[in-house]
Amino acid sequence: MTTTVSYQFATVPPLPPRHVPRPRLLAALDRAADAPITLLCAGPGAGKTVLLAEWVKNLKGRVTWVTPRRADAEPERFWRLLESALPAGDEQDRGQAFEPAADSAFDPVRMLFSQVTDETDPLVVVIDDAHVLTHPDVLDGLDRFVKGWNPGLRLVLAARSDPLLPLHRYRLAGQLAELRAADLAMTHEEIGKVLAVHGVAIPEPDFDLLVARTEGWAAGVRLSAMRMQGTERPADFVVQLALDAGSIGEYLVDEVVQRLPEDHRRLLIETSFLDEVTGPLADAVTGLAGCGEMLTGLARDNAFVFPLDPTQTRYRYHQMFREILRYLLQRREGSDVRLLKERAAAWFEAEGDLGSAVYWAVQAGDRTRVASLFARGGLGYAFAHRQDMSGLRLRELIPASESAEPSVAAFAAESVSVPPEGAAAELDRLRAWRSAHQVADQELLVSCDLAELILGQKACDVAAVDAAAARILDAPQSGPRHIQGLRAAVLLTQAATHFWHGRHEDVGALLDQALAEVRRDGPDVLELEVLSMTAFVDSFWARTNRAETGVQAAHALRKGRGLGVPPLLDLATGVRALVAGDLGGGETATQRIALPGAVGADPALEAAFALVLAGGLFAHRREDEARAVLHQQAERVLPPVLRAHRDILLADLDTASGRPRSALARLDAYRGTEFAVLTSPAAARASLASNDARGARDCVRSVLTSPSAQTGRLALLDAMLCDAQIAQLAGDEGRALEILIRALDVGRGEIILPFLKAGDTFTALLARHPDVGAQWPVAMADDALAAVPAQRIPRELPDPLTQRELTVLRLLATTMSTVEIADELCLSVNTVKTHLAAIYRKLPASRRREAVLRARELELI
Template sequence: MTGPEEDESPVAGGRADPRGDPFLRTRFAVPARPATYLRRERLTRHLDQALTTPLTMVNGAAGAGKTLLVADWAARRGRLPVAWLTADAAGDGPGVFWAYLLRALRTAGVPLSAGIGAPAEASRVGPALLVRLAAELSGRERPVVVVLDEFDRVTAPEIAEQLEFVLRHAGPGLRLVLVTRTEPLLPLHRYRAAGELTEIRGAELAFTPHEAARLLDLHGLRLPPAAVRALVERTRGWAAGLRLCALAAGQSPDPELYLKEFEADRSTIADFLLAEVLKRQEAGTQELLLRVSVLDRFGPGLANAVTGRDDAEAALARLSRENAFVEHLGHGLYRLHPLFAEILRAHLRMRRPGAEPGLHRTAAAWLRRSGALAEALTHGAAAGDWEFTAGALIDDLAIGQFFTGPRSDTTAGLFAAMGRDGTGPAQELVRAAGRLARCDVDGALAHLRRARHDLAEHDGTADRAAARLSCALLEALAARLAGAPDRAEDAARTAEGLWDAVPEQLERHPEIPALLLDHLGSTRLWAGRFEEARAALSTVAECAPGAVTALVREDALARLALIDQLDGWPGRAERRAREALAETERFGLSPSAGAGVDRVVLAAVAVDRDEPGRARALLDASAESHPALRDPVLAACRALTTARLHLARGDPGAALRAVEEEVRADVASPWVQGETALVAAAAHLAGGRARTAAGLLARVPDDQVACAVEAARVQLAAGRAAAAVRLLDRVRPEGRAGPAVTVRAALVRARAADEAGDGAAARRLVGRALAEARRERLRRPFAEAGPWIRPYLRSEAPHRPAAGRPAPCFGPSRREPPPPVVEELSGRERDVLRRLALTMSTEEIAADLYVSVNTVKTHLKSVYRKLSVNRRNEAVRRARELDLL
C-alpha cells in the first residue's frame, strides 16, 4: 500500500494544488523551536484545553510568541495527530485552501478516503467535499488537531464559513486551533456562549518578570530583578522584543547598561516593527500612526486633530482589532506600545523633520480646550511653547500643583526646562513657584516683583484674577518661609478679595485656599498668636480630604499638634500628629513629601516620656519633608527638640550647639526665643554656670505659660526657690496648660517645699504630679527632678492598672518596693532588654548584637541596677510595667 505522501491520484489530491503548482512542504512543517525557547507551563496548561473544546484561538500581535507556543505544544501531543498548515501571504482562494488542508491532514498521518475528493478549481470548492470531510472526521475515535497558523492572512469570508461548517459537523473528531493576529470571521460569540472556545490573547502571552528573567538566563544574561522589571515594563512583556534585546545585550560588554539605555529605533526591534507592522498598513494609516506617536494616550478626537482627518475612530478600532500595537484602553482611549511609539517618533523625525513641535502644540491646544490640563501642559512643554504652558497653568489656577498633590514632582520637573528668555506675568509666577518649591526665597521674591509689575500694567482685575491670586498665594508662602507674619496677612487679604472672581477655578483646585490658610496659620504660629493660628489651621484640617489637599491637611494637623504640645498636652498632640501622618499615608504619598512637623511633635512627646531612641529616629525622619514646608517653625522645633534630647542624654554641650547653630539670636518668634533661652539656661546649669543660666531668663516671655514654668524650674535649680514660686503664682499654669506643664510646675513647688522643710506639702505635690503623669505616661519630669524626689516616690502607692495593658507605674509594687527608673537606660541597654524579653540567652544576645558575652553581662548588670531588680524575668516584668517594652 502507498501512504499519504505517495498517493498521487487526482482524486486524492496528488502532488499539485488546483492551480497545478506543487504543494509547498514548508507550509505543513511545524516550526522548529530555537535553543533559547522558554517553555511557559502556564500557557501550555491553558492550551491543553484545546483538546476539550472544538475551537481554540491564540490571538496576539506580531512577535508575541503565538506560533512557537502552539508549535511546542503540538510537538508534545504524541498521542494525537496534529495537522499543521501555515496560511499563504498572498491569500488562498477556497479551492487552494482546502486542497492544502487536505494535504496537511494526510501529511500528519490522518487516513482520508479517496471518496472525499479534491478541489478542482482554485477559486471554489464544492459543498459535497465539505460534507464528506466533516462526516469522515466525525467518525474518528480520537480527534485530529488542525493548527492554522497566520490565519489572519485568510481574508476570504467564504473560507471562514466553510471552515465553521466542517468544524460544527465534525463534532468531537476535529479540534481546530487558529493562530492569528486578528479575530477570525467565525461566529466566536456562539462558541463563547456555549463554553466551546479556548482563548489565549496578547495580555496572557506577555512575559512576566519571572519568565523574562528565565528567558534572559537562557541567553546567558543574569540581571538584577529591578533591571528585569524595567525591561518588561518597556517592552510590555512582548516576546520578540525581549528576545531581540537579549541577543543584542549579549554582544555588549555591559548588558545591564545596554538594556537600560538602548535606543529602540537603532535596534533590530525597529526593523521588525517597521516591516511587520507599519509597512503592512496603507499610506494614510502609516501617516496616522506616525503623527499619534507623539501622544501618550489619545481618543479619536485628539487623533483627528493632530492628523487633520475625520475618520480616526474607525482606523484606530481596526488597528486595535488587528493587534497592530495599538491598544484600546476602554472609554474610547488608545495608546501605542511604548517601543512602537519610540520607533515611530524616530521615523517621524526622519520623514517629517521639524513636524514634532507643531504636533505637540496642536495636541496641547486641543487638550486645553477639552479640560485636560495635565496633558496639555505636557505637550506644551514638549513643544517648547512656554508662554502657552505657563499661561495655561496660571489661568487654570493650578499653581498649587508645585507644592501639593500627586503631580507636584511632575509639575516642577516639567517647568525645570523652561529658560529665562520668556517674559510676562505667567512665566514669572511659574519661575517664582519653582524657586519656592526649592525653598529659595530671595530668588522667588525677584520673580514675584517682576510679576507684580507686569500685572500692574493690565487694567482691570477679572481678566487677570487667577494670576493675581496665584501671586498672592506665592507671596504668602514667601512670607511664611521668611518668618514674616505681617506680609502673610497682607497676601491673605489680597487673596480673599479675589475669591469671587475665579469660582470655577477654585472649585477645580481646593488646594489653593487650603494652602493660603496653612501659610497664614504657620506665620501666626511663628508669631506666637496661638489662638489665631489654631483658627486658620483648623479650617484647613476640616476641609474635604483628597489627594490634592492631603499634604496641606497633614501640615495643618501637625501644627495643631505642635500647639497642643507647646501647651503641655502630649497625649492630645500625639493623637493629632498620628492623624496627620495617616493623612498622607492613605493617599500613598512618600515620607519625603510629608510636612515633617508631625514627626518632630512625636519626637518631643517621646522625649517627655523618656524614650530617647524613638525620639532620635523621629527627628531623623522629620528631615525628609517637602522643601516648601521647611519653614522657621519646623527648623526651630527640630533644633529645640534635638537640644532637649541631648540634655536628656546628659550632653549639655551638644544641646547648646543644637540651638546656637539652628536658631538665630535675633529670631522674631517670642516663644522660640523663650524656649531657646530656656534650653541654653538648662545647658549652662548642667555645666555648673548658674549665673549665666539666670542671665538668660530675661529673654523668657511671661505670657507663655510653658515657658514661664520652665523658667521657674531653672530659677529653682539656680538656688532661687522663692523667685521660682513667685513666678508660678503669677502665671498660675493650673487650668491654663496641660499635664506636661502642670506636672513640672507641681514638681517645682514640691522641691521648693522640700527645701523649706515642708515634707508633707512636698509629698502631696509629688503625689499630684504622679497622678497627672500616669495618664500621659510622662517620665522625663521625674528624671529631671534629681535625687531629692526619690524618698517621695518610694512612699507613693501604685494605682491599679487600666484594663487591657499595664499602666505606667512610678511607684513600687505591693510585694516589693523598687523605685521608679530615674536614671535612663542607654540605647544599648534597651537593645539588650528587648532581646531579654524574647527569652534569648546571653550568648544569643551577644551574637545578635555583634558584641562579646562579657559586654552583654555588663549591660545586664546595669539594667538590673537601674530597674532595681535581680533576675531576668523581673527585669522584663518591670520594664513592661514602666512601658519600656
C-alpha cells in the first residue's frame, strides 16, 4: 500500500530562508517512532519548530499540526481545535472548517484512535507550544492517550517547559523519547554551515568565540549570521551587543525578559553581574524573598537559566542572555549597581568566602571594606585557595592610614603584587613597621606573618619563611574567620622553599604534613598542588616509580573534582620526560605552561620551567636556543638550587662550545659549598675537555664518596659516566666497562638523560662488548648498537620502614651525627640507635653509607 503525506499546510510553519538541515536530529526523531510520545523541550529560539517542520516535510505518513494559544487551553476549545485539524476522509474535505456535533460530549482519546485504521498508514499529531496546556482535563486526555497507545498513532510535543504530565512514569516504562536543549544546541559543524549559507567567513578564534557566546543556541547563531552577512568585517560583530530591530538583544528582550513577571525580571537583572547565583545570595542582593524557587522555576521553564549542580542550588545564565541583562542593569543609576555589589560582598563575608567578598568589595569600590577584609583573613583565604587577585588593583583601593588595619592591608596587598626583585626591600619595610607598632590583634598578626612568608619566598629568604611559618602554625586556628587549608598552604610553601634551597632532608616530612592537613581541612585545589609538588620532588630525584604513582594520583584527583592541571604537575611531567630521554615530551610539557597569578604561587616555577626547557634543548644539541633561554634567567632572583642548575647548564654549554676554562670559572663559586657535589659532574666534564684528567677524577670522587643530600641518582650517573670516560682515556678498558655496567644497573632503563648526553663517547667500547651494548638505553650515532631499554624492576622491602624510621633515614643522608639526629627529633640517642639498627636490618646494610645508597636505589629518599 502506498502512503501519502497529508497535513494542514496552513498550520505547519515554512522553513526559514537559507535553512541548514540537521540530519542528526531528524534521525533522532525517526528513531523515536517506537514511543507513543516524543517531547522536544527547550527555550525560545532553540529550533524546535523549525526542526519539526523539516521533519514533517520529509515524513511519509499523515500529520496533524496544531499550535494552541493560551485561549485554546480550555478543554473544549483544545479538543475541537485538534479535531478540526485532523486529516479529512478525502482530499476534497481536507482543511475544511470543523462543524461541531449536536452532542458536544465526546471522548478525545477515542476520537484520536478512530483516525487509525491501518498501522501501515500511521498518524503523527504534532502539538507545538504544548507548554500552554495546563488544564487537568486536557492533561488527563493526553495521559490516557499514552496509556492506551495505538502503534499507528504518535504524539509529538514541542514546549518551552515540561508539560504537566507524569514524564517520570513514561521514562520508566520506555514510553517517552526526549530532545532537550543540550540535544538541540548546534554543533561546531552546524554553526559553520549556517555561517556558510549566509556567506560569512570569520577567523577560527572569532568562530570559537561565537560558539562560546551562543552556546549553540539556534536563534542566536542565525541572528548573528544575518547581522554579519554582507559586512566587510563580519568578525567585528561577534562580540557586539545590539538591541536594534532584528537583533539578538531585541529577540531576548521581547521573547524572554518582557514575558516574565516583574519579580522574576528584577531577580535576573539585579543578579546578572554575578557569574554564579544561588537562592540565598539572590535574596541578599535583590532584597526579594523566594529567589531560590524562582530560579528553579526559570531553569525548569528553559528561560536561559541553567543549574550547575544536581541538587539545583547553583545557577548560571546563558552568556548572551546575561549580556542583555547586564546591559539593562547598567542603564540604572551607578549607586544602585554599587549597592547590589556591596550586598554581594557582605553576603560572601558572612558565608566565610572571603575571596569572593574581597572581589565584590573591590568591584563596589568600597575601600573601607576592602581594607578590613584583606587585613582580617582575606589574604589568608586567597593564599589557601590559590585565588588570583592580580587584576584587582588592591593597593590602589586600600586607603593610606596610620592605623593598624589599613596598614596591615596595605602590606598584605604589597606582598601579593611586588615582584621578586623588590621583595627583600618590602620585607625589611614590613619588619620595621612591626617593630614600631605593637599589634595585639590576632587576625592582623596572622596577616602580617603571612605577608612576611610570601615576601620571604619571593626574596629567597628561607629564614624569613621558616620564622613566619612557625608563628602562623603556632597561632590558634579557630574563630569566626578560621581559614580552611591555611596550615597546609603554609607547610607547602615551607616545603617548596626548603627544596629550592637544597634542604632536602625535611621536604618529604613537610609535604606529608601538608597532605594530612589539607585532607583534614583544606580545598581540593590545594590538595592537588600538594600532590603535584610531591610528584615533582620524586621526578627531580629520578624516583621514577614513585613519581609515576604520584602523577597518577594527582590526575585522578583533578579529574574527579573537575580541576585544571596545575603548573607543578606539568613541571613534574616535563622533568620525568627529560630524565627518561623523551626530549620532545619534556619540551611539549614545558612550553604549554601558563603560570597563574594566584596568591601563594611559587615564584621559582618560571625559572624551573625555563631550566627544564633549556636542558631538553641542550640534549637535542640546540645549544644556541638553550643559551637564549638561560640568559633570560640571568638577572632573576633565583633560589640556590635553581641558580646551581642554571650555572651547570651554562657551564656545559661553555664546554660544548670549546670554552672549558670559562665553564670551570663559572663553577668555581660552588667549591666548598653544599652544592659542590651537584656541580662536580659538570666540572669533571670541563676538566676532561681541558685535558685535566686528575682534576676530573677529583670532581668525580667528590660525588661518588659524598653522603650529601644533593646527590641523587641523576648526579650519581653523571659522575659514573665521567669516571668511565676517565678510565677509558687512561686505557683501562676493563674498569671503564665495569663502571658502565654499574651505571646501567643504577639507571635501570629509567634514567636515560646522562646516557644521551654521553653521545658517542663509548661507541667503540660498547661495539667490542655487544652484551653490554645491548643494554645501552640509547642508540649510538653510527647505529652500530640497537636501543634495548632495560625493564623496570619494582623493588619493595619485605619489611617496610616505619614513618619514624623513614624520618631518621632522611637525616641519615645528611652529615648530622647520631647525637645531632637525636637532638633534632627530640629522642634519646639509644632510641635513635634502635631505629638505625632496624634500618640496617630492613634495607639490608651494614653501615651508614651503604644504607643511604640502598635507600636511594629503592627511592626511599
